Amino acid sequence: EPFLIAPYDLEQYRMMVGTLDTSRTKNRDDEALYVTYLKALSEAVSKIDITYHHSLLNNIFAVRIWYLQRDTMVALLDLITRLAAVADQYLRECLQMLVNNFTPPIVERNEVPTWAVSRKKDIFSHLCGSLKTISDTVPLAPRMLRDIIDRSMPKLFDNKAKMISFVECMLGLDTDRMGDLIGAILLAKVVDLLTELDVNITWEDILQEEHDKGIFEMELEDLDADDDGDGFGQAGTKVCLGGNACAEKLDGLMVVVCEHLKSLDRQRLYKEFVILKTIFRASLLRVHRSKFAQFIMFYTCSLDPKTLGEGFAVFLTDIVTEKKEDPISRMSAVSYVGSYLSRARFISADTVVTILKKLVDWCVDYCDHQSKREATPIPNHQLFYATCQAVMYVLCFRLRSIMDYPNLKSDLFHMPFGFLFRHRLEPLKVCLPSIVNEFLRQAKDAGLVAAFVDPAAEDAIESDLSRTFGGINRLDMFFPFDPYLLKESDRYIRPNFEFWSMVKTTYSDDTDDDDDELEDLDAPEMNVGSLDDHVEIDINSDDDDLEYSMNKMSITPHHSFLHQMAMDSDGGLSMPARIRPSTSPPSRWAMSGESP
Template sequence: MGVELATDRAGFHEMEEVNFSDSELVYHVRHALQSVPLGDSDSYDQLIGVLHHKERLAPDEVALLVTSLKALSGAVSCIDMVHHKSLLSSIFGMSLWNYGPDVMDALLELILSLAASSGNYLDCSLDMLVSNFMPPYSLLDFLKQPRGLARKDQVLSRVHSTLKDIADLVPLAPSRLVPIVIQRMPNVFTKEPLIMIYVENMLRLEGGAIRELVGNMMLVALMDRLVDLDVEIAWEEVLQDDCSKGIFEMELEDMEEPADDVENDGGELHRGSLSRKSLGGNLIAEKLDSLMVLTFEHLESCEAGGRLIEVFETLVLSFQTTVLNAFKSKFAQFVMFYACALDPENCGVRFARVLADFFVCSTFPPLNRMSAVAYLASYLSRGKFLTASFVANILERLVVWCLEYCKIHDGDINPKAHQVFYSGCQAIMYVLCFRMRSMMNVPHLRSQLLLLPLETILKHPLSPLKVCLPSIVEEFLRQAKAARLFTVSETFIFSDLLESELSRAFGGIERLDMFFPFDPCLLKKCDRFIRPNFVYWSMIRTTYDDGEDSSDEEPAEDYEASHPDDVMNDDAMARSYDSHDLELDEFDHSMNKMSITPKNSLYYRFGDELKVQMPSRIRPSTSPESL
């Protein structure tokens, strides 16, 4: 294998000038193969010359090549791995993309014969087919033309058909195919057109004739690659290029006086307004964006085919082993979000319950449980397709767990020892910042919420209000007071809203206290899939909105109050999207609404108390400071 041979042009003409019938050519090929161990390799070398010749083939040359390949198919039993390494190297090195349909068919017939004839050739045959998932680099521009697209269809339809034929003949083949596909998968630095076409083939395997044998692993490998791309996006390096337009820099902090690139908006200071435009030119981000769109479209086809639930189970397992453990994944998790949006009643409910189960299970590592509840809080807050009733039920489960924790822990504040508890408390408050009004507007949910022992938990000696992220605590207390959720006593009010040492210690180096993974997705192409299903902070009318105007902006549309029903059908969802479809500028503005770690310059007055608005994004899930 791997032996390089120069094209034997003279040998090619010698064979070309002899008029062989099909049966005579098969005999000639057999003789050529059998002569090699005897020391006679002339005919064998001529045969290899025929296989190597691929440029500007004349019709008679094409005919000879086709006939030679067919003759080899009939003489597979004579091929020996030791004596015919050069021949095998030539066969397995041929690219279908360089030939027309007749040669493709003859070559694939030979590959099928080799795969079925001996286990020795199975892996090489599968590897040759997988290598044809991608075209030669020189053909990339050709594929943009109509003729190139036709060639692409000719090649890939034959490749997948042959893989199915091999699987039918060799039961072992699918299990050998999976590691080959994964090993040959392009790395994160491969050019976008090549990695896109490779992933197209992986998804074709996932949804094709042998999906029951290989489909699960294709999805797992794809999710792994999405995470690989995600973590390769180095925000801090991009910020060094232009610190005034930080990709995920939310607010200007530690600034004493406004600068030219800072605007004063309703008491808030913004610098380098956060926008998806900031990702322009980031090749890794653009590649990830395109691959996620491809994945979204595949999920849509699965939903249309009635097998989304089956596929989702694989995604859940992949999420638990890969995405959940990825340090503050930025975008890859939106595959889960969109799958849930496509089927809220099954996938949407299942995902939330999986996250809740993960959080309450004491056998999992603390950081994993904190990550799970951060995902859960962000998901319950942002999923437009989730009913208020379902969100309330999941919240009740979190509250019950936190209450039980309080009953068995009487110690003082200790952010490190009780980080899982604090993450649960913060998740509850975060979700209520988004959902409190919608729950209070539905009588039975209001009753359910009022019965929750929140005050008992928040006043416990573990003091979650002094440890959790101040901006979330403050927004929650403000809404709770307006909704009369409980008596907001003076012990709930802080004179200093800056992060304390206790707050900074919560979550340790990872700072999972500030990680909310379903913050608005900034990938441009993904937006058309996510936006109709996503709740932006600018859509929320809080419990205190009716009685005050907290900024100079026009009031945000009351998304929560406009959907009092617990179940939203598809038509209602579509109308909701139409009524809340923000322009890009509005979207970018909504993500810059609030600070995460408030400074004095970000305060504004509410009565006699200092108040901080809810952040539209929670830093540092996308902040370079945390990376």
């Protein structure tokens, strides 16, 4: 109480409180006195009482360390770590103060000032060091820190600088013992933020200047784009996404996450991969509008192709073939595995053949099972057709490379494609015509088609394909690892990404540039739908609702080329490049068939 304190001591205390008030401008002498007070308080933390020293504690916990000199910052953080250890008193306030400083001062135009950028690395290092010290000292600290970070996470409409700084500092905690304690929740929060930004980038943002082009267009990727500083896909797309706030935030965060993953040692990277697989399975796998967030898995796998890259492919394949998995997850997983094996340059041909064999064997088992049952409508077999389509899609990209290895070629030619494609379910008539046409073209050139298509029947098959263009039985899918369109983070994906323009097909001449293969195809004008409406998928809903949800997952349009175009094209249809949103009405069929 004031009346119990000597007037001189009270005056000195009030002067100390005033010195610790960071709202006041300080000269050099004041700064030196500030450091002295902080060091003295560090030696007397057990004497500090919230009842008598409320103003003092308020000034301490309100400090923005970004404005402090380095010596002052070190002294303050030492005081904070000691205060946190005082039993049951200041732990939450200390942790909250440190988390509040994850974000530097944001000034004009929502940008971090230059002086703060130059100090960021040092400040983040000290903040993470203090939090680790507190967690080692106070057993309750990690759990409380998780709650504080959860409440302090940036929101969708926060500015880009705040998001990037917060996540960058937060991921600095994801190392060693601290990572073992709270690493999973930190990564989950980051992926949630990436996904939220991702789904708020509408397809209209991407397609606003391209909706009048063909549904399937070649990827006009300039492989030398990095030389002129572009390296960002097609110019029209760059313009569309360049001014999109969510895309710019997502782009910056992807850089931060990729840098974090790249900095990890092998042991820590393996732990992160296990955590990311769990997060992917629980959230990203079922997000039907995700366009870029899933590339975190792609980049992680590229850091260790043998262990992580192959592990992710097996992980996806197991979801596809596991009967206990829900239909939505299985359909999404087959889309992922097909797109992943096609686009990941770091995946070996041996791994591709191994996964293809698992998928083909599952399809054959499905056919055997269906042969014992009465015929059912096509929508009942969506997973089967999706798996067949994924197999053909992968072979469109990888058949030529597989043919270069005699043992793998032999394994491929021994797969029961003949039984599969001659089955009464007729997958060649239901899968996307552009994929089937390209697959047949390459398979015939490689001699693989002779294994399952009689020469006399080839014309009949192609005629049937032509008649299914635009039919109600067309199968649509999405390809999660389509070309990456975010400019700044593109440098992490591009070196390991297989663009269609880079693929050597079985019919291509190595001496030619195949310029004709890179020409756009004209197509009837289409209306581009938006996937803005959020769709909640309830596995326990009735069959019609489930079928509707499956249609909403598809981001491939239901429009198709005209019959005459298919007949006139010597080279067949071009492979899908940028997949467009579905605009078709929900099917009247229910996806209720039992699958093996």
